[in-house]
Every structure is written in structure tokens, then in C-alpha cells.
Amino acid sequence: MLNVSIYRYNPEVDAEPYMQDFKVDTQGKDLMVLDVLEKLKAEDPTLVFRRSCREGVCGSDGMNISGKNGLACVTPLSEAVKKNKLVVRPLPGLPVIRDLVIDMSQFYAQYEKIQPYMINNSPAPAIERLQSPEERAKLDGLYECILCACCSTACPSFWWNPDKFIGPSGLLQAYRFLADSRDTATEERLANLDDPFSVFRCHGIMNCVQVCPKGLNPTKAIGHIRNMLINSAT
């Protein structure tokens, strides 16, 4: 039997959060953490978590799994269990709504701040805008972000300044548009980021890189933005 310890908090019932212990029969299988949560929910329907695609592309089930942020649906027990124990908590640093569900408004607000959409005011051609495979390759490692918030909620700089520091996820998306040969708003985008907090609160701790379930590298993207900001200032 696997020992599972889960963060519980229902604002209507609990004065404060607590860790609840469960035992789960995994039948020796290397289940995903999400499978374990589903088993537990079948027993205790009051347990609450988000989930959708169960294959690591929708970004719903970001949570803190035995100390590391990740997606429950693609984290196998073999990676998460230590000494026969699995510990599941909500992603850190944002308010908890209930159990493993956090309030992500601050995270989304930072995403919206970077104008996460193509800006190109020149008249569109009758077909697609052309882009070479080399230009398109610059978007690889950027556009795949699933907005799961594993990175930003693992970032101490985001914990301190969630309202002012864009955070790794938002900055990765900022660079996704800066790097796109079809986007023409580079100056405007850089001007919007040019303050002491939006980008420069990144101290290169690289927790974001360590936890990203899609293997993306926000620190590298932030480095590119820094260079662009410095170059545009001179």
C-alpha cells in the first residue's frame, strides 16, 4: 500500500488547511499521480483538483508533487514516490481556492500584460504571411507553453512580486512574439517590459527550467529579452 499525503482545505468547513493521509493500493503498477488522485476521489468525492486532457497538453493539473511542481497526469509514481510516500500539495505562491485548486488570476493577468497576440498592422496578403523554416524554428521551445503555471509558481522572484514581475511563463510568451518574424510590434513590446520589475527581477535561479513539464527554457528566453532591452537602450 502506498502512503499518500494530500493538502486539504475547504474554506466552508476548515478553519485552516491540513495534510490528510491516505493509503492506496496501486497493485504494483507505476501509475501516474493523476490516476492515484482519481482513485482517491472515487473513495472521497470531496477531494478537489483540476484535470482535463490527462496527457500533458492542457496544463490543468499542475501541482506540487513530493516537493516539485509538475503535471499529475504525466508524473509517474516511480519519479514522485520517496520511501513509499507521495506528497501532493497545490502549486505554491498563489491563493488556494480548495484542496489542490489554486486561484490563477494573478498568473493569467501577467500573461495578458505582455499582449499575447500577433501584432502586425500591415495589410494581410490573400494567402498566409510567408515565413522561412529557419524563422519558424525560432518559435520552437516557445509556442509549446501550456500555461500550467508550474514554472512561475516555482520562481522565488514571482513569489515576492507576483503583481510586478511577469514571471517565467509570461516572459516565455513575450519572447515567443518578439521572436516571430511576422510580428511588427517589437519596439512597443520592449517598451512595455522596460522597467525594473517586469523582466529584471529574474535572478537566473532556473527553477522554471527544472520544473517545466514541456522541457521549455524560460530562463533562456528571458536572457534574449534582456539583451534586446539592453541593445534597444544603446
Added chain:
Amino acid sequence: MANIRTMSFDAVIVGGGGSGMRAALQLAQSGYKTAVITKVFPTRSHTVSAQGGITCAIASDDPNDQWQWHMYDTIKGSDYIGDQEAIEYMCQTGPEAIFELEHMGLPFSRTEEGRIYQRPFGGQSKDFGKGGQAARTCAAADRTGHALLHTLYQGNLKNETTFLNEWFAVDIVKNADNAVVGVVALNIETGETVYVKSKATVFATGGAGRIYASTTNAHICTGDGIGMALRAGFPVQDIEMWQFHPTGIHGAGTLVTEGCRGEGGYLINKDGERFMERYAPNAKDLAGRDVVARSMVLEILEGRGCGPDGDHVYLKLDHLGEETLNAKLPGILELSRTFAHADPVKEPIPVVPTCHYMMGGIPTNVDGQALTIDKEGNDQVIEGFYACGEAACVSVHGANRLGGNSLLDLVVFGRASGMFIEKQLREGINLKDASEADIEAAMAGLNRLNGSSDGEKASDLRTELQTIMQNYFGVFRRGDYMQEGIKKLEELRPRIENVALDDKSNAFNTSRIEALELQNLLEVAEATAITAEARTESRGAHARDDFKERDDENWLCHSVFFPAEKRVGKRGVNFTLKTREAFEPQVRTY
């Protein structure tokens, strides 16, 4: 009791996936007060899981490609019960809709010329089936759905659409004229119930693959729109037509794109034989999905399946080389390593046909207006009610959808619905207000659930339902089995209607949502079962052991399921093309 808050909009879209967000974008761009009700944050919708691409004759791979060839393929693929007028509209308008997405920033993969990369998919041909395999599926690596969904969300942010994220639509509100005037919806975070009033209500609620035990579909694909429509007394069309995707990962159910076979991968049995050469000598592994899925099941049933239990086959990709796989199918490498513990660079992926797509749905015209059938058998528009995407049956997929056509369906008909509603709003929509009693009626199901005092667990009942559907209504179907399945569903109904809700709390109560979803699943399952039993022929995805042939004399038509009487009626297929003479039914071979 009906004393709940009202929120008013010009248009309300239920569902934040591809079709819903495309419709919302259209309306928000023209300045109408538009809201999207979505039970998950929009980019968590199931469109995100689409992999291989979006099929459309943009003439990038082949400069001489024609949308008419795509139209021919789609009609043939539908086994001739796709509406030809709708298919013509989709294939002809498609390129415009794709280029709009590209202009919005969708990061398509590219050709050396800088155009959008297109790959071959199943059922594609040049020159009306005479010119060999076409490559017509526009791709962003193997993450096209993700790229498309995020681009649409971004477009909606730019145009300031109102999002009611993590709100669950419970039931349709109808006025005294039986017109749809909004929905009752539940704010999941707070538990508040609100009447969301609207001049136009668009159902873009996606599919319901979760009626089956084994599905590529996300947990959230529970047919909420279909359930609501049926409870409101509106009919559904061709709901017996369920696509089983040939390549779901054995055991896990996760999708492996048809693009794998498009890029040169193929299926093998336990003897290492490329068996599709026997079943479809020309198209082989790129025959229609229904054809490939059935061939796989036959291989397994005849003892040539792979693995210790002989219950799956293999998808071989290693011969394509690591470089190609990394460039073209990076997401598949990730999924296979995670869920099949197989590295496609070195070894084949264990796959099995898995429930994937609902061809049927709410019948609509090309403008997205939902239809019912009057006593004389004529189409009748349901005022105020629209549907698009997988929830709708417009019908471009008929009895079998071609790969890459679902994403095109989403954007083309999301867009078309939006444009039509725009026009109607401009001309003025005047629907009678809902009375207290009308709103009360839409609250009845939720109130009953909230008052439940005993009953069985939702998770147990759901498993039971999924097992029935899997066992009695799978790839191959037989009358006596299906009758048994229908009986079992009948027994299940009162138990599901009486499902337990022990947790009555308000804050993010997902038990309540799962109980409501279960009731929607039941509606879809029952409609599927009764209609499947009634269609006494084999066509497209509907394959019967007791009626092995297609029966054009009796069944070259849509089925229509009427929920009040649980009756199956028929509706004519549209054979009127604007640009040429219609395609007459042919024997369908690949």
C-alpha cells in the same frame, strides 16, 4: 426559488474550445456583447489535444490542389450521408479561414518556400480519387490543436471577449415559444447559479467520448451540450456514428496522430506483416479511419494481435529515422515514451482502435442554426439556438470523419455561426423573455441533485455506463447485443437520475459537476444506443455483423433521435451543390 441573478448578453457561447472561441471572436470583433461560458480555462479545452493538423486545399504542397478534390474525399469518407451543401461550403471557405488563423499568429510549420507545411492524411486524394495520395493537412508539427486553440484564445483576449471561465452550463432556458433564451449556469468557484440571458445561444460544447471506457477524449468530453439539448426536448442527428481512431495507445487510450502514418509509419501484426496491404491495397495505412480500425480489430480477433494477450497491434515508425521523428512528430515521441514506455525511434508503439469522435450531434444548417423536424417532416429552425463544432451535426462528416477535418469544421462553422448571428443581431432579434417558471424549469435537474439524500456514487455509475457502451456499442455491433445494452441502460437511468451528492458545499465542488456530467453522458449514451440499434445496415463507422452491407434504399439518410418519445426518425441528406452536380453514392473502396 428562481430568484437568481441574471446576466445579459447579445450572444452567449457555451464552450471555450476551437469552434466556440472562433464564433466568439467573430462576434467580439464586431462589437457585440459576447460571453463564453466554459467549464475549464479555455486553453484546457479538448481542441488542445488535436495533433496532426487541419485539412484544407491551400495549394501549398501541390500548387494545383483544388478544394473540389477535398470535397470529393470528404463526401466519399462520409459514406455519402454527409450533407453535400455543407461540405462544399467547408472546403471552399476553408482556405480563407486558415489564412485568417495564420494572420492571427498560428505558428504553422513551413515549407522551404515559406508556405504552410502540409502532410498526407487518410482518405486524401487528388483529382477526385484518380490522382493518387494528396498531402493536404496543414500542420504545426504534431501540436496543431494546441497552436490553434492558443491562437484563438489570444485573438479573443485582443478583442476583449468576456470569459466566464470555470462556469458550467446546467440546462437550457426556453421561453413560451419554445425558443432558446439562454442557459442556467453554475460558477464552479463560488457555487453561485446564474441565469445567463442571451439573444443567441451557441452550443460549442464538443464531444462525449467519455461514454466509452476507452477513449482518446479528455475527462471533460461529457457531451454536456447534447445532454442539455435532449433534456430540452430537441433532437440529435446521426448520434450512432462514433469514430474509433485506429491508433490510441494500448492501455492508456491517448491519441497517436494519423500524421504518423501520413509521414510514412505503418501498422504491423504479430508476424510483422503490414496487414493494411490486404484490406486496402491502394491507400493501405491511409484508408479511411473506419476501414483501418475494423481491419485492426479483425487482425486481433483472428489471432494476429501483438503482446501477451494478443489484444493490440503495433505502429512502426523507427524506419523514419530520429531526425524526421524529432522534427515532425516530437509530441508523439513524448507521449509514447510516457504512456507506452516505448521509444518510437527504436521500437513500435502498441496501439488499438479507441473511441475518438462523435460524428453526430445537434442538427444545424450551414449558418449554425439548430434544427428540429416538424410533424410534416420539414426542417424547422429553433429560434435563438445555434451549434457548431463537434457538438453540431451540420453534417460534414456523415458516417465517418476524415482526419484533419474536425479542426476545419471548428473554424469554418464557428466563423459561419458568428457571422450569421452578427447579421441577425444587426437586423434585430426579438424573443419573448423567459418567465420565472421557464427559468425554474431549467433549474429542476440541479435542484433535484442538490436535494439528493441517498443514491450511488457517480464514479461507480459512470464506470458501469462506460462498460456497457464499450461492450455493446463498439467497433462491431449486433442487434441482439445492442438490445441487451439498451436494457442495461434503461436499468441504469433511474440510478443515475438518483446519483448521490454527499458533498453539498459550494466552493469548487467538482463532485456536483461530475454528477451533472454523468447525467449528460447518460443522455448521449441512450441516444447512441437506440439509434445504433435502429440503423439496420453498415455504413462508415457503424458496422453491424447482422447487417453487413450498406443499404442505400432504406438508409441513405440521417437518423434523427427524438428524446420525448425516444423515437428514431429519418431526415434526407442534402445532395445540392452550388458549384457542380452532386456526387452520387459509389461503392466505397480504398
